Amino acid sequence: xxGITQSPKYLFRKEGQNVTLSCEQNLNHDAxxxxxxxxxxxxxxxxxxxxxxxxxxxxxxxxxxxxxEKKESFPLTVTSAQKNxxxxxxxxxxxxxxxxxxxxxxxxxxxxx
Amino acid sequence: QQQVKQSPxxxxxxxxxxxxxxxxxxxxxxxYFPWYQQFPGKGPALLIAIRPDVSEKKExxxxxxxxxxxxxxxxHIMDSQPGDSATYFCxxxxxxxxxxxxxxxxxxxxxx
Numbered sequence: 001x002x003g004i005t006q007s008p009k010y011l012f013r014k015e016g017q018n019v020t021l022s023c024e025q026n027l028n029h030d031a032x033x034x035x036x037x038x039x040x041x042x043x044x045x046x047x048x049x050x051x052x053x054x055x056x057x058x059x060x061x062x063x064x065x066x067x068x069e070k071k072e073s074f075p076l077t078v079t080s081a082q083k084n085x086x087x088x089x090x091x092x093x094x095x096x097x098x099x100x101x102x103x104x105x106x107x108x109x110x111x112x113x
Numbered sequence: 114q115q116q117v118k119q120s121p122x123x124x125x126x127x128x129x130x131x132x133x134x135x136x137x138x139x140x141x142x143x144x145y146f147p148w149y150q151q152f153p154g155k156g157p158a159l160l161i162a163i164r165p166d167v168s169e170k171k172e173x174x175x176x177x178x179x180x181x182x183x184x185x186x187x188x189h190i191m192d193s194q195p196g197d198s199a200t201y202f203c204x205x206x207x208x209x210x211x212x213x214x215x216x217x218x219x220x221x222x223x224x225x
Contacts, residue, residue, distance in 0.1 A: 090157070
């Protein structure tokens with residue numbers, strides 16, 4: 001059963017801590033993405049990766065970091081530099097460019113306590 | 114800078130009615146326009162998509178109307194059902210590009 005798995009579903013972070021969100025896909029997709037969703041703001045692109053060991057900043061990359069060491073995995077680290085990290089984070093993948101064929105994970109809700 | 118502007122922000126429709134959500138864009142390099150449906154606590158799922166070489170695409174109760182000269186596209190949900198209650202996002206992407214540019218979303222409530 002192919003798809004994207006995000007974990008954990010809920011995550012709580014203390015201020016000043018880094019936290020890593022997991023995203024794994026078994027769709028054999030080349031491209032992977034991280035979006036942030038806030039109420040009334042739509043989805044905003046944080047980072048994306050077209051191939052292994054390569055990634056590009058999106059519109060709101062400040063305070064975030066990513067790695068792409070394996071085709072199946074694209075973890076997102078929310079660093080202490082991100083001043084307002086509470087949000088719903090969505091990982092997606094696509095087989096190629098052009099925007100078509102996006103598959104989203106079920107998301108991770110991060111809350112700063 | 115929001116590259117895709119979506120309206121309305123929220124919409125209430127009676128069961129059996131037509132739900133209409135509109136989007137507008139400025140970048141003429143966009144050539145793929147999908148609509149996504151999202152239920153609470155879930156990721157968005159592709160509903161229907163269109164490319165600018167056609168003016169309309171229909172899949173079941175869902176229709177996209179596309180007006181290239183006006184740089185606008187809309188989603189029509191015919192015979193709306195309570196199960197259609199969700200948040201809908203329009204999006205656009207550039208040929209050869211990777212990222213989808215999303216609108217801010219429309220929260221649809223279909224009342225019984």
